[in-house]
Each structure stands twice: as C-alpha cells, then as structure tokens.
Amino acid sequence: MNNRITVTQPCLPPLEEFIPYLQQIWDNKWLTNNGPLHNQLERELADYLGVKYISLFANGTLALISALQALNITGEVITTPFSFVATTHSLWWNKITPVFVDIEMEYLNLDPAKIEAAITPRTTAIMPVHVYGNPCQMDEIQRIADKHGLKVIYDAAHAFGVKKDGVSILNQGDLSVLSFHATKVFSTIEGGAIICHTEDMKRHIDNLKNFGFRGETLVEEPGINAKLNEVQAAYGLLLLKYIDGFFAKRKAITELYQSLLKDIQGICFLPDMNGVTHGYSYFPILIDEDVYGMSRDELYEKLKENNIFTRRYFYPLISNFEPYRELPSAVPDNLSIATKVAQQVLCLPIYVELTEEDIQRIIEIIKKRK
Numbered sequence: 460m461n462n463r464i465t466v467t468q469p470c471l472p473p474l475e476e477f478i479p480y481l482q483q484i485w486d487n488k489w490l491t492n493n494g495p496l497h498n499q500l501e502r503e504l505a506d507y508l509g510v511k512y513i514s515l516f517a518n519g520t521l522a523l524i525s526a527l528q529a530l531n532i533t534g535e536v537i538t539t540p541f542s543f544v545a546t547t548h549s550l551w552w553n554k555i556t557p558v559f560v561d562i563e564m565e566y567l568n569l570d571p572a573k574i575e576a577a578i579t580p581r582t583t584a585i586m587p588v589h590v591y592g593n594p595c596q597m598d599e600i601q602r603i604a605d606k607h608g609l610k611v612i613y614d615a616a617h618a619f620g621v622k623k624d625g626v627s628i629l630n631q632g633d634l635s636v637l638s639f640h641a642t643k644v645f646s647t648i649e650g651g652a653i654i655c656h657t658e659d660m661k662r663h664i665d666n667l668k669n670f671g672f673r674g675e676t677l678v679e680e681p682g683i684n685a686k687l688n689e690v691q692a693a694y695g696l697l698l699l700k701y702i703d704g705f706f707a708k709r710k711a712i713t714e715l716y717q718s719l720l721k722d723i724q725g726i727c728f729l730p731d732m733n734g735v736t737h738g739y740s741y742f743p744i745l746i747d748e749d750v751y752g753m754s755r756d757e758l759y760e761k762l763k764e765n766n767i768f769t770r771r772y773f774y775p776l777i778s779n780f781e782p783y784r785e786l787p788s789a790v791p792d793n794l795s796i797a798t799k800v801a802q803q804v805l806c807l808p809i810y811v812e813l814t815e816e817d818i819q820r821i822i823e824i825i826k827k828r829k
C-alpha cells in the first residue's frame with residue numbers, strides 16, 4: 460500500500476554508489492576481521508563523532524553485553540525501565556541483577572535524584588540511556604558514580620551525533636554504546652559500537668569481540684564473536700556521506716511537527732534542550748487523556764485505521780516484561796513516572812523521505828480527535 464506511513468523507514472543511499480565499494484571488497488578478498496573498510500569506518504566515525512576510540516560491533520546488543528564484560532561488571536546495576544528491552548537484556552546475559560530506578564518527568568531519562576537510594580553493597584555500575592537522544596543529567600550521574608565507586612555505561616543507541624556545548628556526549632561515562640540498526644539514524648544495516656577513552660581499553664574491547672584472541676595463538680579471555688563485516692562497513696562509509704543531509708531533514712520535520720502540534724490541547728512534546736545539538740532520532744508526544752479527550756491507545760488505533768503506523772516507545776516498560784516483573788525494583792510504586800509516561804507516549808513517524816503532506820495528514824487526524 461503506497462499511502463502507508465510507518466514510524467520509521469531507512470533511507471538507502473543510491474545503489475550505483477554502493478557498487479564501487481563492493482568491487483573494492485571483491486578485489487581485496489577480505490570480508491571480515493579488521494578489514495580495510497572496517498578500519499576506515501572506525502577512523503571516519505571517530506572523526507565525525509568527535510571521540511577518541513571507537514570499536515565497531517555486529518550489533519548494539521552485543522556491544523552492550525561486551526561493554527559490561529570489558530569493565531568486569533557484576534552484582535547489581537542501576538538502570539531505567541523506560542528503554543528498549545536490549546538495555547536490560549545485556550545485564551541478564553552477564554548474570555547481573557537489574558535495579559530499576561524511575562525517570563524524570565522532563566526528558567524521561569533516569570532520575571539522578573533517585574539513584575542513591577537504590578545503591579546497595581552489590582551495586583557496581585549505572586547504565587543510563589539517553590532516551591530519544593536527549594542527554595541524561597551526566598554531571599550529576601558522574602558525581603554519584605564517583606562518590607560510590609561505580610562505573611557508568613551509557614546506552615547511547617539514540618544519541619548518534621548528539622552534542623552538548625559542542626562536545627559529543629559519547630565521551631561521557633566509562634563507556635558509551637551505539638546501535639547502527641536499520642531503524643537508527645546512522646546504520647550499517649545491523650551494527651553497533653563501543654566508545655572508550657584509552658588505547659588499552661580499545662585493544663581489550665577489540666579482543667573481546669574476536670573470541671578473546673590477542674595475536675595468533677594467544678587467547679586471554681573468553682571473548683565472543685561480535686565483529687562487523689566489510690559489507691556492513693562499506694554501507695556505513697557510504698551512508699556517512701549523507702548523514703548531515705539526513706540530520707537537516709529530520710530537524711525540519713521536527714520543527715514542522717512542533718509548530719503544528721503546539722496549540723493542540725492535551726498533546727505535548729519534549730522541549731529542545733539548551734546548548735544541545737540534537738540527532739532528531741524520534742518524535743515522541745505525550746497525550747493527556749483528560750485534556751485531549753482520547754487515550755493514547757485510542758489515538759494509536761485511530762492513526763492505524765488511517766494507515767499511519769506509530770509506535771508506543773517505550774510501552775510496556777522493561778520492568779513489566781516476563782523476565783523482570785518479579786524483581787523487587789519492578790513494582791509500579793517504585794516507577795510511578797515511568798508507569799504514567801508509558802501510558803501516554805506515542806512516537807510519530809520521522810524519516811528522511813516523510814513529506815510535508817504526510818505530516819499534514821497525521822496532524823489532521825490528531826486534531827480531529829474522535
């Protein structure tokens with residue numbers, strides 16, 4: 460159906476521009492394991508993002524799991540229930556107990572004011588998420604981490620290209636993790652990365668993603684296979700040439716949404732943060748049923764009837780999923796803001812090829828209410 464609008468849609472680079480990269484791979488006969496395109500993408504991304512060391516991964520989830528391994532995180536880790544489920548799954552795969560802490564109301568990120576009460580002798584780290592690419596309260600989180608001797612690993616899957624006061628937020632914490640999944644702003648189809656601060660740590664992470672090999676015959680630790688291959692790296696290198704145009708388009712869409720939605724009673728969106736260069740990866744709105752006159756789920760269904768497929772990111776909360784719902788920190792009383800927001804949030808379509816007419820069509824339905 461051609462009038463179908465989905466929450467996101469990948470923007471593929473021109474096929475003819477991809478062919479020379481494939482030719483290069485065929486000429487090199489080098490398909491994976493630190494190939495030339497893989498290494499070029501690491502250099503170009505470090506440069507583009509303004510970070511020192513980046514290690515590419517097969518996907519963001521393996522990068523999260525490996526980041527926890529790289530820092531030997533054990534015991535309990537404080538994290539947010541308001542995220543994609545992979546954030547908490549990465550803890551589970553390391554046999555770490557997630558401890559959910561509530562979010563703050565303004566940007567829906569982990570609330571630093573509630574972290575300290577959740578720290579126990581078993582706590583070893585904090586894993587916050589820059590939800591929708593809005594930076595967490597990083598100074599405050601770091602202050603708490605330093606005070607209690609905790610590591611900080613940011614799930615920065617939504618934060619590609621996000622800067623605060625001109626500096627990449629990926630330089631914060633001990634490690635930051637990106638996802639390059641097809642639905643993200645920058646993609647290698649499947650892919651991800653860990654950003655770290657020292658050459659030693661990069662070497663450690665590089666070994667971890669390649670079975671723990673250090674050199675030809677030495678295995679230092681039980682690593683995993685989480686390597687990004689040359690075809691994926693080629694796709695990333697080509698996409699990187701288009702990324703600034705993508706950001707400009709997403710910014711324009713965001714601004715159009717903001718201007719068209721600002722007078723609709725009962726609908727609000729997250730304000731732009733001062734001093735932040737945004738990535739415009741999502742456009743979430745919050746629906747106050749009492750004022751708007753329709754619940755989030757009713758609006759979601761209404762849009763669906765009109766061939767507009769929005770997503771309720773992040774509903775249900777991670778803490779409500781089967782593997783985690785019995786945890787002491789998963790009780791709704793402990794997560795009252797997240798519980799409320801999960802009932803109100805709706806992510807509207809945003810992608811490079813979304814047209815102004817598409818947006819008008821979406822807004823008309825939202826305006827009409829019942």
Ligand SMILES: *Cc1c(COP(=O)(O)O)cnc(C)c1O
Nearest residue numbers: 518519520543545616638639640
């Ligand atoms: C996409 C995403 C991930 C997982 O990344 P994959 O590359 O799909 O494995 C993790 N955390 C968040 C917040 C995400 O949005």
